[in-house]
Amino acid sequence: MNADMLLAAAEALPDPRGHAPAAPGAVLVGYGAVEELARFATDPGWTVHAPGHPVEVRRAIEHAVRRGERAYVHLSGMSNAEPRGVTEGFELVREGLDGVVAAVGATLDPVLRATAGLDLTVLYAVTVRPFDEVGLRTAVLAADHADVVLVEPGQPGLSARYVAETLVHVPHRLLALGGADGLDEAALARAIRGFLR
Template sequence: MRERFVSFTTQQLDEDPRLAVALAEITMAGFRPAQERHPDRVINVGIREQLLVGVGGGLALTGLRPVVHTFASFLVERPFEQVKLDFGHQGTGAVLVSASASYDWPAGGFTHMAPGDVALLDTLDGWTVHVPGHPDEAEALLRHAYAAGDDKVYVRLSEQSNAAPRPVDGAGLLTVREGRAGVVVAVGPLLDNVLAATEAMDVTVLYATTVRPFDEAALRAAVAPALSGAAGGAGASGPSGTVRSADVVLVEPYLAGTSAGAAAAALIEVPHRVLGLGVGRAELRRFGTIEEHTAAHGLDPRGLRERISSFFRW
């Protein structure tokens, strides 16, 4: 995804005189040709992440559309005050493009991991958050973000990828599989694992690549069959007379439960249960590999199958 980001953004710099890129060493080698052609719109501030975001805010004040890029831990966590003030408080916009968020570079250790980045941005108003699951999706969502006027957009790139892209529009949830017993929302690069885990389950699988704003209407529509009795029985009550609930599992490649509040808000008018699966809060101190971290957090197909089936009581 990061390679696609470099190639696509380099092309856009040639075509869109309003676009500017601010970097803090990370990925600078890839943007060297673009910097040579556009030295006034490709700026490397060095390893100074607070300055990086401040420069992005300054570029926005001049009328440019800044693209601000580095690792997620240095883009959202370290300069959070600047993100809050230089964009939110000043009323400016930018496209923050991160790399190596949750555990994409295990050898970098916890200093280079940011599983709480989306949850942190949730404390601020007005941010759109894209989480592509394939390089083609990353390009489509970057194109959408660059053209989004002066909006505040976060694009979370990953080393992990699904095998094939899906059509994404920068807005709603996409229905990948339909079922009657519950709903599983798979975010970004975890879709393939979710599909493998739920292959034998009678559940609807929704795919999310734009998680903020959260598509409340699509989630309500997806849970409607179970609430109407499509899973058996009549009305909103089960065979024993108990009230049916909208059962939803969220599978996110960042901090577990990040979108639980958004899902609960969407279902506030109906009985519901929400299970948030994702990266755990406990620090895993062995570097290992991406695959080992995925399994340790229970986000591989086997781990997901066990927890999802238990939640749906199968």
Template sequence: MDTMRDRFTAVASRLLDEDPRLAVVLAVISGERFADAARDHPDRVIDVGIREQLLVSVAGGLALTGLRPIVHTFAGFLVERPFEQIKLDLGHQDTGAVLVSSGASYDIAAGGRTHQAPGDVALLDTLDGWTVHVPGHPDEAEALLRHAAADDDHRVYVRLSEQCNRTAHLVSPGRFQVLREGRAGVVVAVGPLLDAALAAVADMDVTVLYASTVRPFDAAGLRAAVEGTDAADVVLVEPYLAGASAPFAAEALVDLPHRVLALGTARQELRRYGTWQEHVAAHGLDAPALRARIGAFLTSSLHPAGAVGSGVR
């Protein structure tokens, strides 16, 4: 099976053939993958070199001319390093673009801290008007990319990962999918962590929602799922900074007594490079760890029935 990054570069190249509004802006990363597209569309495949701030500024300029820029590099170089340009050249100027990252939180673990970006979604949450897609399979990445490219002027972030689920699910941007129903609580599994979450709760009586789009957060979908359970216990399983979606879940359930356990990557920096698989395990996001953490939360008597609390960890 191809990776999400493989699928992105192939599909984006085809989209350049199909839609003259589109442009691809690069900062060296994946440049060789767009060599044929650059030959065919030299005015719409732009490599700015290792200048990530310029990468986003050029995208803002292209958007002002009526083009729809697709901007790509590793997550840390796409969201964190040029954050001021995202805030000003896209947000303040109210221009649209499609930011497509690769590397996720720890895919490039051997690259060290500069190549790790577990805080990207939380950082974008400080800005208004962003749609955030977190596909869990290359087929989903293609569908979400095509949806974002066809949009007129919205700001969209597509977060690609080496980790992926065994099978794809039909994506409905902005809506969570109900994969199974139960009475003991609700688990919201995001993108590539779905398989691990499903394995973790295989014998638990819980509803499982799948999120390939996390912003906007499907408040109505979560609320409907919670209202179908006996206990308003919600577990968020996200492949980036723990607690990123907790405020959105709390807002969705603001008038209902509820508990939230937010699972994701910790703020603590792991200083052994290792592999992304080792980082997933170290952050307690593999199936055995999720099973233990979710099981303990759902059977916990620390919060009496009817209490409102947050189990962000």
């Protein structure tokens, strides 16, 4: 269990006893609940965050509260070593030409270690919904191969439909891996290397 992720969520959530008027919307937090993550990710009325570091947890909750969003924040049992600056969309972490790996939340550090030495673009996202179509399409079109590996903390394929819709006019291949697979970085490395052309 990663107590820092839970503590960050507790500190960022507004005090319900406060006297300030409540903002519209709601922020729900789930810890390791991949079924809940999948449920909210299929509901277009919700923004869904899967932060990979305690700083990102605080930022996602505070951002959702300020904007009055209906937001679900998925907390993982893992944490990346360092926070990233992204709050919405994909952040370019590393550029490469042999394909694109999109890592969500706490999957980033294992993905970076698993793909070390490979000529791959690595994207990072904290926000699962809305899905960043422009960021993904831009990265795929810049690569020599339209091969996409999607690594998410929930069930495999959580965002596969969104990748397919984003790249509907781009012949591509997709490998969808999920945290529920229990993949460690060695298993990630084997799966990714086996998928690449």
